[in-house]
Amino acid sequence: MRIAVDALGGDNAPGEIVAGTLSAARRLPQDEFVLVGERGRIEAAAGAEVPDNVSFRDSGGAVGMEEEPAAALRARPDSSVAVAARMVRAGETEALFSAGNTGATVAAALLSVGRLKSCRRPAIATVLPFPSPVLLLDAGATISCRAQDLVNFAILGSVFSKSYFRLDGPARVGLINVGEEPSKGTDLTKEAYKLMQETGAIRFVGNVEGRDVGSGIADVLVTDGFTGNVVLKTAEGVAKAILQMVRSAMTGNVMSKAAAAVLRPRLVGVRDQVDPENYGGSFLLGVRGSVVIGHGNSEARGVENALLDISRTGAGLSDALEDALASSQADPQAAQAGAP
């Protein structure tokens, strides 16, 4: 697989982005990686020991984390993320990774890479890892959705999670809502509930409340980009805060410090399970190719994990997603997405 990496995107670019890419390239000798960015800077960051399957592509600067995405892309069509997106469109690579401005990556993908047929809007699919991993979408690509968008997200999430989580059967899809009954929620959730129950394209398990996010009740949780973004960030923020509280509780007198030392290795496991860096990036589903968004504060390990995920998911991803969307529209009672 050939992957374009926006080497200038993210808080720790280009150093950590380049380092993570070199690590991934060493572990994946069959894949090819193109680092996109101001050539002098990214070659300097890469140093002398560059694996054969890594190349460089010159571009302008990055879109800043705080810039308004559409305006920035219009003003600077040679920005690193725009150049990387055009490589996917031109068929030079099958995938694009950026840890930069999320809105800019989404906009560049829509502009240059293009949407799948019959997918009006894309969704950011993110793994919420604790306690039981679940794929949440949309985590923020489409802030205001129609009910049919949510159904499309459900189909995209089903196909993706079946492969990503290596599920035996069809993915269980839940709709995030304020109660379990079909009558609960907004006009949007009520209509989406009805459509999801009617389509044969997903295995719909009904409404899922906030308290069951990550309880293992579903493999995929669908919601609009506003709610999904708030849920994801709340969950990450609370998890971090609770671990911080646990850590503080463990310091104190000599006895508790000694006890904490015994337990530390075990608690590291919990911290790792909660740490977003251990999960690759978020896949932008609904566009052609594999477009993956890293955390803005990604370090080399996070970049490497995201690139491993892209390689593992493979170049056939967007074709599989397009087929599932097409067959769900051709026959609403079609076999469940991703079913054999």
Place this chain on the structure above:
Amino acid sequence: MRIAVDALGGDNAPGEIVAGTLSAARRLPQDEFVLVGERGRIEAAAGAEVPDNVSFRDSGGAVGMEEEPAAALRARPDSSVAVAARMVRAGETEALFSAGNTGATVAAALLSVGRLKSCRRPAIATVLPFPSPVLLLDAGATISCRAQDLVNFAILGSVFSKSYFRLDGPARVGLINVGEEPSKGTDLTKEAYKLMQETGAIRFVGNVEGRDVGSGIADVLVTDGFTGNVVLKTAEGVAKAILQMVRSAMTGNVMSKAAAAVLRPRLVGVRDQVDPENYGGSFLLGVRGSVVIGHGNSEARGVENALLDISRTGAGLSDALEDALASSQADPQAAQAGAP
């Protein structure tokens, strides 16, 4: 203060509700408590030792946790929550507490107790206790909001939190959103941002992302009832899950068990800070009187804490809220809510 308690509402009614009320009555001899419910059952639950400031009021059965609120209230106007709400309307009590069906409590309050002037819709205000306590509203009373509703919630939350958290200055109010910039979010959040920035009635600190829920960046977080409910339940669910993961990590071999025993008393503090039972109920703001909603699974301690909160907040709450709403409308540049 006189408080009507729906003795039949909640998973552990009437036993835990009655027990919590008796405890609160002993600690608050100057207040009066009326237990509302099927007389035989609630008198039996109270036993022989009933403080002088506790009385009983006969009613029909409870509205079940799974019943459709409006239909249930229409069908059974003598249900315990309906009778308790009518006591507030009649001026027999200044407050109502119920740990029963939340929708039924909201509906009974709107139907019998009535709304404050110039408050189209009410909001459930809940303290999200970790790591830094913040008042979140709406947690689920008004699922679909207009921008002006959110501004009203901001004013209600400002006045309430200034008293509840004993703040020195005006409460800092944040709007839950997917980014900090005013241009972020849905049409609703964009319009609400503008209105909140224009009104002189609150101290608006801008948009707050999910990751900053509970970071101490604001005293009050405002959002629609759909988002608020999902955020609250997600935060509670994740906090519980992370503590469960920490607990599991601590069992294992003899060494880690011994170390865990040393640390347990310290971790109990973290658990208590996260436990919703340690925080009273949620105040339904925007209606007359004090209407407070307990967790469905409230035990005696949670009921007692809620009743202590009601007493501490006092009978003047809804007048103070009404005044703040009125002055914000009379003069949009009015002094900040709750400012001296």
